[in-house]
Amino acid sequence: RVQAQIPGDTAEKLVAVEAGTMVSVGEFDLQFDLPAPLASIRSAHEQQQKQASAHSKNVHATIGTATTSRIILFARTRGESRSDLPRFVLRSQSERISFPSAGAYNLNEGWMALTVALPAGTYVLEQDVPKLGKRAQVLFAEENWETQVFAPWDSFPDFARASIYIRPLESGFDPQQYWEYERTEAALDGLARGHLVMNASDRDQFLNAKFSNPMLGIIGAYALLNEPDIDYGGLRHIADNLLQLLPHSPDAKLISLLANAGRGFPITLDHAGPTVTFEEPPLLTAGTERVLGLAVDLPELLPVDSWFARISLRLTSGSAWTRWDPSISGARAFGQLKYRLRTLQDEALSLNRQLSAVEAARALRLPQSLCAKALAELRPNVSVEAIQRDTESTTMALQATTQVGAAVHASGMLRLPAPYASTVDIRFAPLTARDHFNPTDWRREDLRRSPARDNYWEINLDALDLKDGDYEYEFILDGQQNAPIADPYAEEIVRFGGYRGLFRIRDGQRWRWPFSWDDELPANVQLPNNNQIVIYEMPLRWMSSPLEEIRQVSLGTFERVVFERLDQLMALGINAIELLPVQDSPDTLNWGYGSRFFFAPDFDMGTPIDLKFFVKFCHQRGIRVLLDVVMNHAKECPLEQLAGDWFFLRDSSEEPGRGENWGGRWFRYRQPAADGHYPAREFHYQMAEFWVREYHIDGFRIDEF
Numbered sequence: 001r002v003q004a005q006i007p008g009d010t011a012e013k014l015v016a017v018e019a020g021t022m023v024s025v026g027e028f029d030l031q032f033d034l035p036a037p038l039a040s041i042r043s044a045h046e047q048q049q050k051q052a053s054a055h056s057k058n059v060h061a062t063i064g065t066a067t068t069s070r071i072i073l074f075a076r077t078r079g080e081s082r083s084d085l086p087r088f089v090l091r092s093q094s095e096r097i098s099f100p101s102a103g104a105y106n107l108n109e110g111w112m113a114l115t116v117a118l119p120a121g122t123y124v125l126e127q128d129v130p131k132l133g134k135r136a137q138v139l140f141a142e143e144n145w146e147t148q149v150f151a152p153w154d155s156f157p158d159f160a161r162a163s164i165y166i167r168p169l170e171s172g173f174d175p176q177q178y179w180e181y182e183r184t185e186a187a188l189d190g191l192a193r194g195h196l197v198m199n200a201s202d203r204d205q206f207l208n209a210k211f212s213n214p215m216l217g218i219i220g221a222y223a224l225l226n227e228p229d230i231d232y233g234g235l236r237h238i239a240d241n242l243l244q245l246l247p248h249s250p251d252a253k254l255i256s257l258l259a260n261a262g263r264g265f266p267i268t269l270d271h272a273g274p275t276v277t278f279e280e281p282p283l284l285t286a287g288t289e290r291v292l293g294l295a296v297d298l299p300e301l302l303p304v305d306s307w308f309a310r311i312s313l314r315l316t317s318g319s320a321w322t323r324w325d326p327s328i329s330g331a332r333a334f335g336q337l338k339y340r341l342r343t344l345q346d347e348a349l350s351l352n353r354q355l356s357a358v359e360a361a362r363a364l365r366l367p368q369s370l371c372a373k374a375l376a377e378l379r380p381n382v383s384v385e386a387i388q389r390d391t392e393s394t395t396m397a398l399q400a401t402t403q404v405g406a407a408v409h410a411s412g413m414l415r416l417p418a419p420y421a422s423t424v425d426i427r428f429a430p431l432t433a434r435d436h437f438n439p440t441d442w443r444r445e446d447l448r449r450s451p452a453r454d455n456y457w458e459i460n461l462d463a464l465d466l467k468d469g470d471y472e473y474e475f476i477l478d479g480q481q482n483a484p485i486a487d488p489y490a491e492e493i494v495r496f497g498g499y500r501g502l503f504r505i506r507d508g509q510r511w512r513w514p515f516s517w518d519d520e521l522p523a524n525v526q527l528p529n530n531n532q533i534v535i536y537e538m539p540l541r542w543m544s545s546p547l548e549e550i551r552q553v554s555l556g557t558f559e560r561v562v563f564e565r566l567d568q569l570m571a572l573g574i575n576a577i578e579l580l581p582v583q584d585s586p587d588t589l590n591w592g593y594g595s596r597f598f599f600a601p602d603f604d605m606g607t608p609i610d611l612k613f614f615v616k617f618c619h620q621r622g623i624r625v626l627l628d629v630v631m632n633h634a635k636e637c638p639l640e641q642l643a644g645d646w647f648f649l650r651d652s653s654e655e656p657g658r659g660e661n662w663g664g665r666w667f668r669y670r671q672p673a674a675d676g677h678y679p680a681r682e683f684h685y686q687m688a689e690f691w692v693r694e695y696h697i698d699g700f701r702i703d704e705f
Contacts, residue, residue, distance in 0.1 A: 007185045008033025008042060034185040035076065035150035035163050039175045043078040048111050049175040051104075052076070055113035056148065056172040061102035063095045067117035069141035070169060072148045073099075073125075075157035077110030086157045088127035090116055090139070093307075110153065119143075120248045122280040122307075126326060130156055136311075138322040140283045142246045144169050145214070160319040163188060164283070166215045166246070179205075180213050187219045188320045214245045214252075221255045222286050230497075235259040250282040254291060261437055279306040281322045288315070288322045293496065296361045297431055299368035309370055313337060336563055338374045340364060340613065345378055347516040354379075362431070362470055363513050363609045412462030412510040414447075414503075416487060417643040417679060419455035421477040426459055427484070428473035428503075437497060439474070440481055447475075454675055455643070461503060461510045468507065472500045477642075486597070488638040489686075491694075492608060493584060493600045515612045517696065525622045527698065533576040533624060536569055539591045540579060540605055558582075558606040558614040566617060576624040578701055582611065583629070586636050593703060594635030594664045598687045608694075615696050624698040627691055631684050632704035633664035639683070640665060646673040647680045659704055 002025050003012045011028040033041050037048040056072045071090065085107065090097045103114035120143040126136045137159055141147050146169050151162040163185050183202065209216045221238050224230060239256035246252045257276055278301055282288050292312060295302040302309050313333035314324040341360055348355040357372035364371070418424050424447040427439060445464060447457040472494045474484040486493070490501030491512070504511045521527070540561065569577070581592035584602045592602065601611045615625045634640070639647045648665040652658055655670045667680040691697045 004028040004030060006030050006032055007189050032182050032185070033078075034181065035152045035161070036148075036165075036173070036181045036185075037074075037076055037150075037175060038178060038181055040178045040182075045076070045079045045109075047109050048076045048079075051106070051109070051111050051113060052150075052173045053175065055104055055115060056146075057115075057170065058104075059115050059117045060104065061097045061114070061116050063090075063092050063097060063116060063118040063123075066119045068143045068169070069118055069120045070146035071116050071118065071123065071139055071141050072146060072173070073103075073112075073114040073116075073151070073159075074149070074173070075112050075151040075153040075159075077153045080110050081108045082110055082153065083107065086112065086127070086153075088125060088157070088159075090114070091124050091126065092118070092121070112153070112157065122248075122250070122283075125149075125159055127157070127159060129158075129160075134325065134327045135160070135316065136324050136326040137319075138281050138283050139164075140249060140251075142166065142214075142248055145246070146171065148173060160321065160323060162321065164215060164321070165213055167213055180209060180216065184213070184216060184219065187223070211241075211245070214242060214249075217242050217245070218249075218251050218255070218284065222284065225255075225258060232259055250278055250280050250291075251284055251287045253278070254282055254287045258290070261435060277301060277303055277306070278308050279303060281308045281311065283322060285317075285320055285322050292367060293365075294434070295367035295369065296365060297358065297368065297434055299357070299361075299372065302367045302369050304369040304373045309367065312367060312370065334370075334374065336559075337364075337366070337370065338378060340559075340609075341371065341374050342378060343516060343613070344609070345375070347514045359513075363607060365607050412460050413458055414461060414487065414489075415450055415453075415456055415458040416447075416475065416489065417456050417639070417646060418475075418477060419643050419646060419674070421457070423478055424457040425476040425479075426473055427476055428471045430467075430469040430471050431494070431502075432469060434496065439484065439497075444476070455646075461505070462508065465508065466505045468505050470502060470504050472496075472502055474498075474500045475642075483641075485641045486638045488597065488642065488683075489599055490597055491599050491690075493597055493603055495603050499597075513609060515609060517612075517616065520616050520619045520696065522620060525620060527619065527622060527624050528575045534574045535576045535578050535626065536572065536574040537578045537628075538580060540582060557604075558601075558610040562614055562617050566621070566623075570621060570623070575622060576626060576698075577618060578626040578628055580628045581630055581703075582627070593630050593662055594633065595630045596634065596636045598634075598637075598683070599690055612695060619696070625696075626699045626701055627697045628701045628703060629687070629691075630703050631667065632659070633661040633666050635662075635664040637665075643673075643679070646675075647683065662704075 001012055002015055003010065009030045009032065011030050013025060013028070015023055015025055017023050031042045032038075033043050037045060037052050039049060052074050056074065059070070073090070075086070085100055085105065088099050097114070097116055099112065099114050102116075103112065105112035118141055120141055123139045123141065124136050125139050126134060129135045139147060139149065145166050148165045148167055149159065149162050151157045151159045163181065165181065165184060183205070217238060221235060221242065224235050224238070235255065236259040239252065239259045242249065242252035243256055253276065278291050282291065291301060291308075302312070310330050311324045313336070314326070314328045314330075316323050316325055341355070341364075344360060344363060345355045355375065357368050357375055360371040360375060361368035414426065416424075425444045426447060427442040427444045429439070429442040445459060447459045450456040450458045474486055476484055484498070486499050487501035492502040494500050494502050504513065538561070540558070581595060582602050582605055583592070583595040584597040584600045585592040585595050587594045601608055605611075618625050634648070644665075647668060649655055649658075649668050652661075652666065655666065655668070658666050667684075669678065669680055673679050688700060
């Protein structure tokens with residue numbers, strides 16, 4: 001069965017394939033359907049096309065006086081009538097335009113329109129979403145351009161699924177502009193899914209079309225940033241053009257910043273020299289996530305009192321566009337952050353040390369400037385500036401000598417299998433060096449063959465005399481610098497230009513961030529026995545916005561389940577939660593049944609600290625936490641590159657009856673490896689022990705055996 005999908009349509013074919021042959025599937029009969037009422041789409045409606053063209057050139061309202069830009073909002077059904085009139089607000093920092101007080105609509109024909117003339121800048125669109133409450137969304141307008149926003153209108157105008165284009169001022173909507181609208185929709189769909197793939201021809205067309213629709217240039221630039229080998233020179237050229245076309249755009253500014261960083265310039269400076277800050281969020285979620293990731297180590301990128309910072313703790317997922325929940329007050333979101341930091345701070349104090357802002361930011365993967373502000377409120381006698389000056393190597397000790405408890409020291413020994421390699425090196429760099437990101441220039445150290453185990457290599461990090469800090473690392477086999485391999489045993493991963501492991505050094509030794517389990521089980525709480533459990537099977541990836549019709553399955557996080565869902569689950573009468581696989585997986589939009597890093601929580605769901613919070617919160621309420629683990633197969637696991645035939649089957653004939661492998665590779669269990677050992681069995685023994693010891697997991701459900 002071969003399935004093809006484009007926005008609005010899906011087609012399938014059954015294809016017979018004989019062994020050893022190649023079959024050409026041929027073309028699929030697919031027709032686009034998208035929010036913009038083009039003449040070529042499946043749900044084409046002539047009257048909606050006429051109204052979109054007319055009202056896109058008719059200004060219904062104005063904001064401010066220097067109205068050199070426009071924002072056009074148009075929502076439509078697939079031709080059906082509607083009985084309920086939608087309501088939403090477009091606002092600046094000081095003014096607001098409400099629909100339907102301004103604008104036009106026809107419920108019988110199923111369309112609504114609002115065109116607003118306004119100054120260049122970033123604006124907010126707010127609406128009430130059925131069953132979810134209020135949602136807010138970033139919109140951007142540039143001088144001498146108009147931003148066209150087309151949304152589908154099913155039960156309500158869903159701007160989370162909107163298509164957005166940037167066209168020359170007063171050009172209006174042209175239903176004959178098939179290529180630009182259709183290609184933009186396909187690329188936006190890819191961005192929202194986190195899998196934007198473009199062939200070279202499409203990407204070049206996007207980039208060349210940026211002068212008539214700069215949105216195509218922005219999407220094309222993000223596509224370049226997703227490629228394994230980024231052409232930073234080409235990206236710099238694109239960024240320069242985008243900055244000329246859209247000088248007020250946070251997305252263009254970010255693309256310029258990343259282009260500079262790839263060419264060796266400090267990431268906090270633009271090509272002209274001044275420090276770059278983001279007072280306003282990018283239009284696209286892809287940009288917002290990149291800025292927030294950089295702000296973990298670069299607090300100056302995100303000023304603590306900026307609009308961007310105020311919404312960063314309330315962001316929602318599931319859309320290509322930056323959106324958040326305005327019903328959650330800034331004070332409430334900040335209070336939740338302080339609650340999480342208080343536990344980390346208490347644990348640090350128990351070890352006779354203070355928690356620094358950079359440590360907190362990395363532990364929670366949040367902007368450092370916000371963590372510094374929250375810590376200052378927890379430590380009223382210390383200023384924000386003093387906390388921001390704290391670094392990992394100069395945290396303020398409560399005593400003359402900083403002592404780190406033995407419980408938080410991790411083994412400094414890294415050991416990995418590489419039976420076919422002649423040499424193995426580790427290359428690494430501190431995260432603080434991200435402003436000059438170039439892995440080929442990182443420090444390299446040789447691994448030695450392990451005296452304890454043939455075909456394994458090892459290195460002791462504690463013997464490298466490293467400065468205190470957090471380091472990203474990867475391995476090089478036989479000098480192949482362009483084919484780095486991540487650590488399959490990594491407990492934490494980073495995702496910047498590829499997946500890598502993360503290790504921490506304190507006082508010259510490898511160190512694991514401490515977590516207090518002291519009050520995990522209050523005196524009046526007892527976890528249920530096996531014959532008493534009522535299990536809620538939870539696909540965490542679906543726990544964020546299950547009721548909202550959006551482009552992709554919205555990703556849940558450990559934190560959101562704790563603060564938004566746990567009380568609801570308890571009310572059902574459950575006393576055990578089975579987490580569908582939370583080990584890092586490439587199946588971002590699925591249930592995770594194809595693990596990649598078996599010792600690390602999924603990067604998109606939260607940090608190790610977040611998952612430990614989740615388990616502790618559950619235990620404090622008498623809820624056991626079971627982990628669904630995938631031991632049958634793996635997907636994109638580094639073990640495939642290191643020792644593929646030792647850990648995995650070549651095909652199912654080696655161990656008949658193994659069932660499905662769901663697009664991954666079966667682990668080798670019945671047949672030993674070439675050295676007579678069973679490395680896959682040993683790997684999973686270690687995995688299970690690790691999750692029980694480090695995360696206090698109460699049991700496992702083993703999939704596909």
